[in-house]
Amino acid sequence: MDEESTAGAENRSDRTDFLETKLIWPSAWPGFVPRPDLVSRLNRFIDRGLVLLSAPAGFGKTSLLAEWARDSDRPVAWLSLDSGDNDPVRFWRHVAASLDRAIPGSTGSAGDPSPATPPALEEWLTGLINAVTAQQHPVVVVLDDYHLVEARSVNASMLFLLDHLPPGLRVVLTTRSDPTLPLARFRVRGQLAELRANDLRFTSDEAQALLDVAVGPDVVMPEGAAAILNSRTEGWAAGLQLAGLSLQTASDVEGLIASFSGSHRFVLDFLTEEVLEHQPKTVSDFLMETSILERLSAGLCDATTGREDSQRMLEGLEKAGLFLVPLDNVRGWWRYHHLFADVLEARLKQERPARAVELHHNAAVWHHERGSIDETVRHALASADTTWAARLVEDHFNAWALRGETATVQRWLAALPTDVTQSRPRLSVAQAILAGVEGDVGAVEMWLDRAERSLTETDVEPYEPSGGRESSALTNVPAAIALERAYLSMLSGDVAAGATLANQALSHLGEGDTMQHSIARGHLAVASWCEGNLLEARDSFARLTGAWFASGEPTMVSWGCYVLGRMEQAQGDLEGAQSVYETTLAASVRSDGSYPPAAGAAFAGLAAVAYQRGNNQEALEHVRLGIPLCRRLAYIQPLADALADLAWIRLAAQDPAGSRQAIDEADAVAPGAQVVSLLNPVPAQRARLLLALGDVSSVTRWTQDNSLRPEDEPSYPREAEYLVLARLLIATNRPEEALSLLDKCYQAAELQKRVGSLIEILALQSLAWNSWGEKDRALDLLRQALVLSQPGGYVRVFADEGPAMWELFGRLVAARGDTADPEAQIDPAYLGQISQSADRGFDLKTELSSDRHLMIPLTSRELEVLSLLVYGATNRQIAEDLYIGVETVKKHVTHILDKLGASNRTEAAARGRELGLVP
Numbered sequence: 001m002d003e004e005s006t007a008g009a010e011n012r013s014d015r016t017d018f019l020e021t022k023l024i025w026p027s028a029w030p031g032f033v034p035r036p037d038l039v040s041r042l043n044r045f046i047d048r049g050l051v052l053l054s055a056p057a058g059f060g061k062t063s064l065l066a067e068w069a070r071d072s073d074r075p076v077a078w079l080s081l082d083s084g085d086n087d088p089v090r091f092w093r094h095v096a097a098s099l100d101r102a103i104p105g106s107t108g109s110a111g112d113p114s115p116a117t118p119p120a121l122e123e124w125l126t127g128l129i130n131a132v133t134a135q136q137h138p139v140v141v142v143l144d145d146y147h148l149v150e151a152r153s154v155n156a157s158m159l160f161l162l163d164h165l166p167p168g169l170r171v172v173l174t175t176r177s178d179p180t181l182p183l184a185r186f187r188v189r190g191q192l193a194e195l196r197a198n199d200l201r202f203t204s205d206e207a208q209a210l211l212d213v214a215v216g217p218d219v220v221m222p223e224g225a226a227a228i229l230n231s232r233t234e235g236w237a238a239g240l241q242l243a244g245l246s247l248q249t250a251s252d253v254e255g256l257i258a259s260f261s262g263s264h265r266f267v268l269d270f271l272t273e274e275v276l277e278h279q280p281k282t283v284s285d286f287l288m289e290t291s292i293l294e295r296l297s298a299g300l301c302d303a304t305t306g307r308e309d310s311q312r313m314l315e316g317l318e319k320a321g322l323f324l325v326p327l328d329n330v331r332g333w334w335r336y337h338h339l340f341a342d343v344l345e346a347r348l349k350q351e352r353p354a355r356a357v358e359l360h361h362n363a364a365v366w367h368h369e370r371g372s373i374d375e376t377v378r379h380a381l382a383s384a385d386t387t388w389a390a391r392l393v394e395d396h397f398n399a400w401a402l403r404g405e406t407a408t409v410q411r412w413l414a415a416l417p418t419d420v421t422q423s424r425p426r427l428s429v430a431q432a433i434l435a436g437v438e439g440d441v442g443a444v445e446m447w448l449d450r451a452e453r454s455l456t457e458t459d460v461e462p463y464e465p466s467g468g469r470e471s472s473a474l475t476n477v478p479a480a481i482a483l484e485r486a487y488l489s490m491l492s493g494d495v496a497a498g499a500t501l502a503n504q505a506l507s508h509l510g511e512g513d514t515m516q517h518s519i520a521r522g523h524l525a526v527a528s529w530c531e532g533n534l535l536e537a538r539d540s541f542a543r544l545t546g547a548w549f550a551s552g553e554p555t556m557v558s559w560g561c562y563v564l565g566r567m568e569q570a571q572g573d574l575e576g577a578q579s580v581y582e583t584t585l586a587a588s589v590r591s592d593g594s595y596p597p598a599a600g601a602a603f604a605g606l607a608a609v610a611y612q613r614g615n616n617q618e619a620l621e622h623v624r625l626g627i628p629l630c631r632r633l634a635y636i637q638p639l640a641d642a643l644a645d646l647a648w649i650r651l652a653a654q655d656p657a658g659s660r661q662a663i664d665e666a667d668a669v670a671p672g673a674q675v676v677s678l679l680n681p682v683p684a685q686r687a688r689l690l691l692a693l694g695d696v697s698s699v700t701r702w703t704q705d706n707s708l709r710p711e712d713e714p715s716y717p718r719e720a721e722y723l724v725l726a727r728l729l730i731a732t733n734r735p736e737e738a739l740s741l742l743d744k745c746y747q748a749a750e751l752q753k754r755v756g757s758l759i760e761i762l763a764l765q766s767l768a769w770n771s772w773g774e775k776d777r778a779l780d781l782l783r784q785a786l787v788l789s790q791p792g793g794y795v796r797v798f799a800d801e802g803p804a805m806w807e808l809f810g811r812l813v814a815a816r817g818d819t820a821d822p823e824a825q826i827d828p829a830y831l832g833q834i835s836q837s838a839d840r841g842f843d844l845k846t847e848l849s850s851d852r853h854l855m856i857p858l859t860s861r862e863l864e865v866l867s868l869l870v871y872g873a874t875n876r877q878i879a880e881d882l883y884i885g886v887e888t889v890k891k892h893v894t895h896i897l898d899k900l901g902a903s904n905r906t907e908a909a910a911r912g913r914e915l916g917l918v919p
Helices: 003-016 036-048 061-071 088-102 118-135 152-163 183-188 204-215 225-233 237-249 253-259 264-278 281-290 298-305 310-319 338-351 353-369 373-382 386-402 406-415 418-423 425-437 441-457 477-491 495-508 514-530 534-551 554-570 574-588 597-612 616-630 637-652 656-669 682-692 696-705 716-731 735-751 755-771 775-792 803-814 828-839 844-849 860-870 875-882 886-900 905-914
Strands: 050-054 076-080 139-144 169-175 192-196 324-326 334-336
Touching (some): 036 050, 036 061, 036 169, 061 169, 076 088, 088 118, 088 139, 088 406, 118 152, 204 237, 225 237, 264 281, 281 298, 281 310, 281 338, 298 310, 298 353, 310 324, 338 353, 353 373, 373 386, 373 406, 386 406, 386 425, 418 425, 418 441, 425 441, 441 477, 477 495, 477 514, 495 514, 514 534, 514 554, 534 554, 554 597, 554 637, 554 755, 574 597, 597 616, 597 637, 616 637, 637 656, 637 682, 656 886, 716 735, 716 755, 735 755, 755 775, 775 803, 803 828, 860 886, 860 905, 875 886, 886 905
Parallel strands (some): 050 192, 139 169
Antiparallel strands (some): 324 334
16 A cells, blocks of 8 residues: 555544544564564464453553564454543444454444443444454454543443453453552453563563664664663663664763663653754754644645655654654554654644644645545634634534534534633533533533633624535524524423524525524424424425435434324324335345434334334334444433333233333433423323322322422323323322322323323323212213224223223123214224233243343342352352452342342343353
């Protein structure tokens, strides 16, 4: 591969700032000294699971691993880390790419790991682990310079991988300091092997071999010089290399050897005073001026410095041993040794600060022309061109944030000076949108207030995204603020204010503001839905969803699919909802049969429809497919709903503990209790499920906390909450109050022809009348509900109401010939389907145990308990080993059994081994 093709590879990946050179281990450089003894130790260590090379800079960690990798009999997936890999999505995207490079297809259909939330990463990693396991190929993942990873989310997800290593996967880390991983635990388990500075120090023979090359044939060293220098440098490879470079030009070789010190501080001074000063000016200038670059190619160096001979210079520097590390096998890309680059750049800034700014600007221009946005932003900031950097963030906010790399966007925003972010309202809007994605309503309000203040204080420049792209969510600032406030208003149930703000946004928009225009129309359609105008809302949203499909906006597609399907369900049209979801899947399926994250909402919707029709196993399959995809969506509501559906599926399968677990996770990821139930049904679903489990006191507190009273006038956006209150009133023998509340709900639903609501309300009215002793009235209302529900095949809306409803069905079946109204005759097969679903669940634990992945992964503490449980430790022994209470251990064991679908410890141990959770 020549430089042009190498650059081409860079350009192909630059659309996501994906760097192919990060996946290639360095070639041996001039003066490289083979270290067969250490390579042999690595070969012995590699089966431990985790190998750690931890030593300060310059001890030859990378060179040793590259030597081992070149001769390894196992495929090696190499990744050279940089500070940008603190974005967990970017980190795992590169890890997956390195695995695929080592073993093509090894990551299966895992896709991109977005967004960067712990549940999403663990779910994606579960899929990756399953895919690697299925390949049954041994592979070693090398993560070079892991000390650059500081993000807790990356370290936590790395721990998840290490705790669930597939049988053939091994991990090697090089680092200057120990990572924040539980190394003691891995040592105790025998899963960790370590090479540290003492292991990596050069022997006298190795020092002699290194110095022979570094000094060259023209310098005669005194006898024993290599041993002396090795002693003074304490076997530090970088110090020996520097000593060799200095000896090339030393007038007093013996004096230099006698005075040489290998301390890092001395070496830094030595680099400046001896090594650089003895280079030709053209070389020292080139070294300093290119030190600002994390990776070097001839084209980049020429563009940055204004030279035309960078390829020759780079090859010459490599031959001279001036700490230039090749990043590929064709000498197209290099990097400087980090210590060397730090010294060079510090000297550049000290001696030529203006030139440093100019060089960063030139580098930013080169990267920008090739679409490498992260590098462009870094160099733009370093060149003090904060206006350009801010504009880059605005221009690329949509592309990066919507694909889940929010940590990178936040890093850009944090690097900008405060006065810049406060004077640019688009950046405040960007912060508001990011806060909205995370469900932090208070932060959204704060950033919108800041955006409005800066709008009044500054003139906002016209916004025209570069590259001919469609307009983004930041195009029109007044409209963007109005749209975010509309969103907040509707979340809180203030539909009128939301609609007013959406119309206000439209008044600010021009013809080119396509994305914001569609978002505003979407908010208006949601407002119509919240007002109960379902036909109007559905038609508007159907048109918008079609446009989002055509424009390829995945986040908007997932929103459109989710909302449109919910609207169809609100009309009682399960068939229409299923059609929406199936159409979405058909349009989004990839050529290899896999699905993008946007399809997660469709799978979640299909699960809801299948469950409502009593097809529990089908619902479970859709949930299995949907939850991992939904975890990678920027839009979180489909994930919350899918987990709530999983809770009901588990309850129907007579798994109350698993049901509680799923609904608790749903509640944790949902936007928040302050959001009305129509737009976030999870809190009401949780309360309803707790009531079904008999937890009346918790549901009573929930209704009080949400100020729900029987005498209220319930609005449609909060209908689900009031229907939970009605259930609570029935359960606590207050049917008269329940009937009064339900009558108000029924009148509103009948007026707006909301069939989905009418079915549920009639079912509850029948239960209330039955509780009051009006058995015939109860049966008549149940028949009315069944007439409405039969065309759609509703089942669980009745079956989930419990024994009182099942008893009503028994009487209805016995009396079904007594009615004179032919329209009220219900198909006996339909009645039988409902009765069967009420009486019998299905063996969910068997279904789950047949699959090689967990729906909800074990926590790190649960994995520790499982590891001890496998060895037969008692609860007290586990408590002592982990310094926790015995009761806490019992809770962990219960959770482990639930998650693994096991009935006892022996089954849990077997299941854990099957999944590769424990050795």
